[in-house]
Amino acid sequence: MKKILIIEDDLLISSLVQFRLKKDGYETHLVCDGNEGILAIDALNPDLIITDVMMPFRSGIEIIHHAKQSQPNTPIIVLSSLGEEEQVVLEAFNMGVADFIPKPFNPNELAIRVKRILK
Amino acid sequence: MIRIFCWTIVGLLLFLPGWIQAQEDFIPEDSVEFRDFLILQKEVTGLGYRFFIPEAQLPDSLHVDSLFQFSQTVSGFESRYFVDFTKAKELENTLINKGVSYRLDYIVLSEVVSTSAAQEYLVDLVRDADYPIKRGELKPTEDFVSLASQTPYSPTKQFKLKFLSDYRLFVVTVMIIFFFLVASIMIVSMLSMKAGKNKRENLQKEYGKRIIAPLTSLLFEKELHEIQEMELEEIHSFFPKNLLARPMYQHVLIDNIIGLNKKMKGDFKEKLKALYKKLGLDKISIKTLHHKKWDRATMALVQINEMDLVEALPEVKKFTNSTNFHVRSMAVATLLNLSEKVDLIFLRDQTYPLSLWQQMNYLRIIRFVGSQKGLKLEILFDSKNQSIRIFGIKLVRILGRVDLIEKLAGIAGGVSEEEKEEILETYAALGAYMETAFINDCLKSSNRALSLAAAKAAAVVGDSGSADILVDLIGAETVFRKKHSYLKSLYGVDKDKFAEVTLNNANPEMLELRNHILDPMLQNV
Secondary structure, eight states: OOEEEEEOSOHHHHHHHHHHHHHTTOEEEEEOSHHHHHHHHHHHOOSEEEEOSSOSSSOHHHHHHHHHHHOTTSOEEEEEGGGGOHHHHHHHHHTTOSEEEESSBOHHHHHHHHHHHHO | OHHHHHHHHHHHHHHHHHHHHHHHHTSOSSHHHHHHHHHHHOOBTTEEEEEEEOOSSOOHHHHTOTTTOOEEOSSSEEOOOBOOGGGHHHHHHHHHHTTOOOEEEEEETTEEEOHHHHHHHHHHHHHTTSSOOOOOOOOOOTTHHHHHHHSOOOOTTHHHHHHHHOHHHHHHHHHHHHHHHHHHHHHHHHHHHHHHHHHHHHHHHHHHHHHHHHHHHHHHHSOHHHHHTOOHHHHHHHSOHHHHTSHHHHHHHHHHHHHHHHHBOTHHHHHHHHHHHHTTHHHHHHHHTTOSSHHHHHHHHHHHHHTTOGGGHHHHHTTTTOSSHHHHHHHHHHHHHHOSSOOOHHHHTOOSOOOHHHHHHHHHHHHHHHTTSOOOGGGGGGOSOHHHHHHHHHHHHHTTOGGGHHHHHHHHTTSOHHHHHHHHHHHHHHTOGGGHHHHHHHHTOSOHHHHHHHHHHHHHHOOHHHHHHHHHHHHHOOOHHHHHHHHHHHHHHOHHHHHHHHHTOOOHHHHHHHHHHHOGGGTTO
């Protein structure tokens, strides 16, 4: 079973994403801030990371940076309301993220992208 | 605990001054009583007495008296110094039996003082706790009645009255008590407020967690029509009836659904809107519109806008001319966004001037809805509010409504000069060549700002008449910048006339202006 780490400070959004991904048979883990996210990356060794950008303690960009150093082969999907800010999107892609989904988003669309990346 | 502490402080404050006062009060003010009091004390440090006989001759029996040991002075005879007050009575009786008139003098630290000074000395000793008063019953003597008759009446509740009558002490005590009371009330109220806030926050978190599971399962497991057809009992199986009745739970539900609606796309949005109505939250939003706090009313408008509560629009309409800036801005935005047929009458009738922020906000919505709904912008030209009319003219320009140029021409003659400037800018932007007569009229205006605006419009849609007027204006103008603007407009209208005016002029400034206008590098400088 593929392991997905969801790093998102909005509990409702992360629960919705978790619910949708569980339906597709993935093992999901939720953390709600940047610090916990970095610890979880090292501890869980996930197959995919879904992360927000604006979060308490550590930003999503810092998380991507850490993930790319410790586990360079793990794909990352950025889920953020900063989708309209070109600078953030560019920075994320330059760091090697697999996908960038701007909020508002459709959880079903996210599930399709996850499936495609983990294929 | 706090109560005990407060009462202890108050008690000490009341008791300490009273106790000291009581010690002092014990010393009698009357001379006879004071003497009896001293007899009771036996000896007082630093306080003594002697007898003085103010006579020229002293009886022989007293001359040799070893007890008194009288010595002669200028005014009479004085006895030796006594410290034991218990002997005073006996000594007095001896003198009375010998038929000698005498006077008792008090001596404080080897100095003869009056009775009142001796009393004050004793009071000071007591106050400084240097002398402990011996208390005892003064036994009635045979001259008790006569003594009593000499003693003036003093109230028995002297202790209490003295405390109250010493206004400085009383005021200070009251102030300290007041300070402690206010501080205590503030601490208690702060603690209770903090406790209440923590309780509310914890409850909100708890409700937030409880909402996640039913909301998630409803959004993923139910189709839109299934949510719309859900019975109340079924709804209550997801969201318990007793919780739904609680305002805090309703508030958390509204916040979560609105928040989720902003972050979701596709059919999830529709499901959330259907759920909002099924849970009866739409009624709460409409009710909150009339809340006395403006921020709550504005939040209700945001909820109506986000959840597309079209049925609330008649109520929303009532707030388009609200005295509160945020309420009326949000009400207008909601109406623009949700109205099936936006007739803009509600905007026309606004009495408050539109700020630039409001204009930008409304424009953003109108741009979005304008393509879907046929907006009758001309209604805004009939407004009694100048800022609304100007906004209407700007909308014609920004939305490119060429069909409304004729309407603008109809009102152009009778509007203010500020509106005329906007109309001129609109004519230039939309290329209204048929309106050159109005532009030429404005060029001739004594208002320089209007004349300059007309010149800018003439540069785009002007005719030969405009060129002639511009030539006249250039000749009469003395201000460099204005002359430059007119010349630039003339260059736009008629290049030949521009060359004629600038080259056939002896003024070297005109040549500089010409070079500046013709230089492509300096066009925007």
